[in-house]
Amino acid sequence: MFLKQYLIPRLIQYVLVIFLGITAVFFIPRLLPNDPVLRTIAEMRARGSYLEPGAMDKIIADLQQMYGLEGTLFDQYLAFWGRLFRGDLGVSFFQFPTPVLDLIMTALPWTTGLLLTTTLLSWALGNLIGGFAGYYANRRWSRALDTVAMVVRPLPYYIFAFALLLLFAYLLRWFPVSGGARLGMRPSWTWTFVQSVLWHSVLPALSIFILSAAVWFQTMKLVVQNINAESFVAYAKLSGVREHRIVSRYVIRNALLPQITGLGLSLGLIFSGALITEIVYSYPGLGTLLYNAIVNGDYNLIMGITIFSIVAITTSVLIVDLIYPFFDPRIRYR
Amino acid sequence: MRRTRLLLTGLLLVVSLIIAACGGGPAAPAATPAGSATTPAAPAPAGGTDATLTEFGDLPRHETLIVDILTGRVGSPDDFNNWVGWKWRDRGMQNLANEPLWSVDFATGKIIPGLAEGDPVYNADFTALTIPLRKGVTWHDGQPFTAADVVFTVETLMKHEGFGDNSFFVENVKSVSAVDDHTVAFELNAPNSRFHTRFLDRWGCTWIMPKHIWESVEDPVTFKFNPFIGTGPYKLHSFDPSGFWTIWEKRADWDKSPTGMMYGEPKPKYVIFRYFANEGAKILAQLTHQVDVVNVSSDGLKAVLTQCDSCRAYQLNWPYVVNNDPAQTGITFNTARAPYDNRDVRWALLLAIDIAEYMGIAVDGTGALSPVHIPSLSNYPKDFIQPMLPWLEEFTLDLGNGETFKPFDRNASQRIAEYARSRGYAVPDDPAEQAKLFGYGWYKYAPDVAEKLLVKNGFTKTSDGKWLLPDGTPWKIRCLTGTQLATGMGERNCVAAVQQWKRFGIDAEVYSSEAAASLNATGDFDVSSNWPAQEPWGAGPDLYRVLDYYNSAYVKPVGENTSGHPSRWSSPEMDATIEKLRQTDPTNYQAVVDVGIEGLKIAVREMPGIPTYGYVGFIAWDQTYWTNWPGAENPYTQPYTHWGPFKYMTPFLQPTGTR
Numbered sequence: 001m002f003l004k005q006y007l008i009p010r011l012i013q014y015v016l017v018i019f020l021g022i023t024a025v026f027f028i029p030r031l032l033p034n035d036p037v038l039r040t041i042a043e044m045r046a047r048g049s050y051l052e053p054g055a056m057d058k059i060i061a062d063l064q065q066m067y068g069l070e071g072t073l074f075d076q077y078l079a080f081w082g083r084l085f086r087g088d089l090g091v092s093f094f095q096f097p098t099p100v101l102d103l104i105m106t107a108l109p110w111t112t113g114l115l116l117t118t119t120l121l122s123w124a125l126g127n128l129i130g131g132f133a134g135y136y137a138n139r140r141w142s143r144a145l146d147t148v149a150m151v152v153r154p155l156p157y158y159i160f161a162f163a164l165l166l167l168f169a170y171l172l173r174w175f176p177v178s179g180g181a182r183l184g185m186r187p188s189w190t191w192t193f194v195q196s197v198l199w200h201s202v203l204p205a206l207s208i209f210i211l212s213a214a215v216w217f218q219t220m221k222l223v224v225q226n227i228n229a230e231s232f233v234a235y236a237k238l239s240g241v242r243e244h245r246i247v248s249r250y251v252i253r254n255a256l257l258p259q260i261t262g263l264g265l266s267l268g269l270i271f272s273g274a275l276i277t278e279i280v281y282s283y284p285g286l287g288t289l290l291y292n293a294i295v296n297g298d299y300n301l302i303m304g305i306t307i308f309s310i311v312a313i314t315t316s317v318l319i320v321d322l323i324y325p326f327f328d329p330r331i332r333y334r
Numbered sequence: 335m336r337r338t339r340l341l342l343t344g345l346l347l348v349v350s351l352i353i354a355a356c357g358g359g360p361a362a363p364a365a366t367p368a369g370s371a372t373t374p375a376a377p378a379p380a381g382g383t384d385a386t387l388t389e390f391g392d393l394p395r396h397e398t399l400i401v402d403i404l405t406g407r408v409g410s411p412d413d414f415n416n417w418v419g420w421k422w423r424d425r426g427m428q429n430l431a432n433e434p435l436w437s438v439d440f441a442t443g444k445i446i447p448g449l450a451e452g453d454p455v456y457n458a459d460f461t462a463l464t465i466p467l468r469k470g471v472t473w474h475d476g477q478p479f480t481a482a483d484v485v486f487t488v489e490t491l492m493k494h495e496g497f498g499d500n501s502f503f504v505e506n507v508k509s510v511s512a513v514d515d516h517t518v519a520f521e522l523n524a525p526n527s528r529f530h531t532r533f534l535d536r537w538g539c540t541w542i543m544p545k546h547i548w549e550s551v552e553d554p555v556t557f558k559f560n561p562f563i564g565t566g567p568y569k570l571h572s573f574d575p576s577g578f579w580t581i582w583e584k585r586a587d588w589d590k591s592p593t594g595m596m597y598g599e600p601k602p603k604y605v606i607f608r609y610f611a612n613e614g615a616k617i618l619a620q621l622t623h624q625v626d627v628v629n630v631s632s633d634g635l636k637a638v639l640t641q642c643d644s645c646r647a648y649q650l651n652w653p654y655v656v657n658n659d660p661a662q663t664g665i666t667f668n669t670a671r672a673p674y675d676n677r678d679v680r681w682a683l684l685l686a687i688d689i690a691e692y693m694g695i696a697v698d699g700t701g702a703l704s705p706v707h708i709p710s711l712s713n714y715p716k717d718f719i720q721p722m723l724p725w726l727e728e729f730t731l732d733l734g735n736g737e738t739f740k741p742f743d744r745n746a747s748q749r750i751a752e753y754a755r756s757r758g759y760a761v762p763d764d765p766a767e768q769a770k771l772f773g774y775g776w777y778k779y780a781p782d783v784a785e786k787l788l789v790k791n792g793f794t795k796t797s798d799g800k801w802l803l804p805d806g807t808p809w810k811i812r813c814l815t816g817t818q819l820a821t822g823m824g825e826r827n828c829v830a831a832v833q834q835w836k837r838f839g840i841d842a843e844v845y846s847s848e849a850a851a852s853l854n855a856t857g858d859f860d861v862s863s864n865w866p867a868q869e870p871w872g873a874g875p876d877l878y879r880v881l882d883y884y885n886s887a888y889v890k891p892v893g894e895n896t897s898g899h900p901s902r903w904s905s906p907e908m909d910a911t912i913e914k915l916r917q918t919d920p921t922n923y924q925a926v927v928d929v930g931i932e933g934l935k936i937a938v939r940e941m942p943g944i945p946t947y948g949y950v951g952f953i954a955w956d957q958t959y960w961t962n963w964p965g966a967e968n969p970y971t972q973p974y975t976h977w978g979p980f981k982y983m984t985p986f987l988q989p990t991g992t993r
Contacts, residue, residue, distance in 0.1 A: 033847075033849040034852050035852040038856070039852055042851030062495050062500070095410040096410075097556050103409070103410075106576055166618070170618045177619045177624060179579075180576060183581070184392060184581055187575060278611060279612050280615070282578065282609065282611040282615055284577070288407060297852070
């Protein structure tokens with residue numbers, strides 16, 4: 001029953017979403033007026049290269065051949081799926097002939113390291129504190145936290161992140177102005193490198209953590225306050241159920257359901273990178289890689305990153321769907 | 335309750351661990367390779383740990399020069415094969431580690447021989463040439479540089495279509511051979527008096543491959559050439575796999591590089607090219623002495639100069655900017671589309687521009703005007719612009735009905751000076767100094783004349799002053815440009831032109847697009863901020879590069895790619911001039927100048943694009959660690975760290991001794 005009515009439809013949906021998503025990602029950049037070959041030539045010219053106008057046709061033909069842009073769109077589409085099934089995302093056009101997978105694998109650890117930590121931490125702390133603040137909504141500390149969250153949450157991220165940079169990197173000089181690790185230091189599993197990475201990631205992490213935790217805090221507080229007003233909670237209180245049990249089993253557990261869905265989506269979005277964070281803190285990651293790929297019409301790189309993102313998001317949603325019955329008995333019994 | 339406490343305690347523990355790990359920053363670095371201790375760049379604020387102390391690791395700050403990379407984060411940091419695609423060559427490859435045969439220095443107007451020992455020697459009909467090579471040069475790995483390297487490079491490039499220069503050499507070279515260890519001979523397929531310029535570094539050229547490394551490579555197109563081996567005075571030290579920095583180290587045998595032979599020992603032991611993803615961080619880094627040279631925006635430069643006592647700009651006084659960059663900015667018309675296929679219309683749009691206002695909007699008056707299609711810098715005013723002034727003053731437009739108009743305005747630069755004074759800037763009174771700052775004149779603001787030119791061609795005006803095309807439909811102009819509207823030199827031209835044309839009664843707007851390059855190439859635009867002419871070399875009198883841009887051989891119909899020629903304008907007269915220049919010996923100074931002037935006159939008459947001001951560069955130098963920068967008061971070389979001749983600046987930089 002569970003398999004037929006719950007699992008299989010979701011698996012079909014999962015595969016279909018990935019297929020359609022990847023197909024859309026293949027075609028959409030090709031509909032833009034940004035031709036990667038012309039863009040490459042224009043960039044080379046803009047950056048001082050003198051390309052003989054007489055030889056231009058030959059250069060264009062060579063680049064089209066090297067980029068795999070020959071043939072009809074359908075030919076290219078079929079070739080793309082063929083490559084994808086072999087685990088080959090092709091080469092970056094703009095960073096030719098570097099394989100797309102190499103570029104993604106260089107950036108991915110930085111992005112996932114930063115975003116996974118901050119997403120999980122902000123989710124856990126925001127919900128935990130928000131849950132208690134919602135249950136004890138009339139306490140002074142709860143109101144104070146609510147005020148702080150109300151002030152912090154509407155701050156534009158860019159301004160907030162830059163303010164942290166100004167305060168801690170320029171005025172106090174506690175943290176570096178930019179980068180993911182010390183200049184001259186190459187990634188390695190040494191304590192010195194890990195320490196340097198942690199030191200450089202404090203400000204970017206803090207900027208994401210604070211704003212994100214404020215959001216989780218506020219939503220959790222509101223949900224808890226609503227559940228707290230439900231009759232089953234009042235009934236539990238009147239029945240003499242102990243308070244910690246009411247909080248943990250009756251209120252927070254129910255309130256967590258939408259938050260778990262939110263966490264699933266947030267985790268999936270990790271693979272799109274954090275563009276503004278990367279720009280403010282000059283942090284190496286997928287965000288700027290994707291941005292530059294779009295600007296330069298680098299189809300293969302756009303597809304490579306978005307394929308990761310599509311698979312990550314759909315997988316997160318699938319996992320959330322699959323584990324939901326464990327949290328929500330209503331689904332389990334249906 | 336106990337479970338909640340446990341959870342809270344666990345979370346606090348994790349946070350505490352992270353804070354503990356990060357709190358003090360990495361431990362102080364060990365002794366440097368040279369044995370000297372790393373020392374603070376700037377005094378730490380009281381009570382705080384100065385993060386700048388540890389940012390440079392093992393590199394001694396007082397021996398390290400740090401500059402930002404102009405073209406951004408390096409996309410393929412482990413790939414140094416610059417003969418294929420774009421490899422962020424300004425991260426030190428072209429400017430420190432490599433030596434070309436010749437380099438352009440736009441500040442001195444000189445061609446500097448690097449690997450070559452002198453000028454190329456052509457035969458009488460330009461079908462063959464020999465190039466003398468410098469003796470005693472070695473590659474970074476100690477192998478001697480010889481003519482065999484040059485021959486190998488050209489032959490390799492001709493063998494593989496994947497190389498960017500493949501088609502050029504296949505088209506031009508019949509044979510290449512080594513006459514001896516230090517002489518290369520070329521035989522060409524057809525006369526080409528400018529063949530050697532393929533090896534002239536003007537922000538890139540064909541570089542020479544070390545034969546002893548490349549000859550054993552199976553696929554030269556995909557070969558990464560890592561570690562990079564060049565003949566320049568610096569060799570590769572390390573690079574960031576994420577593309578944020580590249581570090582170069584002075585060769586122990588720097589005297590085996592052309593730089594060392596010509597100018598002596600480079601002073602910085604290390605040079606770091608560093609990327610900042612946003613200008614704010616770049617400025618903060620300079621204010622905290624973590625970067626010595628930055629390329630910034632106009633506002634960024636003001637911020638640095640206001641906040642940083644140890645910083646300076648190219649010019650010590652207003653306008654502070656680099657105003658001798660060899661690029662002429664302006665407006666390009668798509669002459670394959672009506673009504674821009676009409677010379678009168680193009681001239682009308684020019685005369686609808688009040689250049690003083692335009693310059694105020696575009697660059698706050700900081701650029702040098704040029705009335706012709708080359709910038710007002712280096713030797714160009716002396717060779718071309720000043721000799722052309724009498725002709726420009728007599729140049730006449732036919733307005734119809736027997737009426738004529740002389741558009742040139744020698745006082746246009748004076749009007750910019752007045753604008754600058756009105757802004758409170760200190761403008762010199764000396765006309766010669768003013769000409770250096772603002773150029774030697776431009777064109778009159780004459781909307782009434784513009785109106786006559788348009789009426790002559792069937793344009794009409796509505797009662798509320800809006801222009802209609804000859805077919806009676808409203809005239810709309812979308813000025814195609816890139817996305818850096820606040821800072822881009824091209825973009826600023828569109829922003830300024832649109833405001834001028836709106837006031838004139840045209841429904842004009844800026845069309846900012848990431849796809850501007852592609853749209854320019856395929857001709858899908860009416861008016862754009864593409865450079866109105868190809869940039870000249872920046873040194874020497876040869877305008878072949880500028881004029882050949884208008885060659886009818888490169889004109890393609892709209893919809894087809896013409897990356898070299900977006901204006902799609904040409905004329906038999908210009909073709910004949912280009913041909914004449916091809917047959918002129920490039921080393922015959924006056925003959926080259928004379929043909930160049932002929933070509934410039936045709937371009938002015940036809941005005942396929944409007945030349946406005948020369949490219950304005952905003953750079954700031956921090957003098958805490960290094961001084962003797964090539965500022966306007968002492969332009970011993972070009973001032974940029976991203977241009978090739980940066981290596982020729984390094985022997986002249988002086989360490990301050992600050993530690």
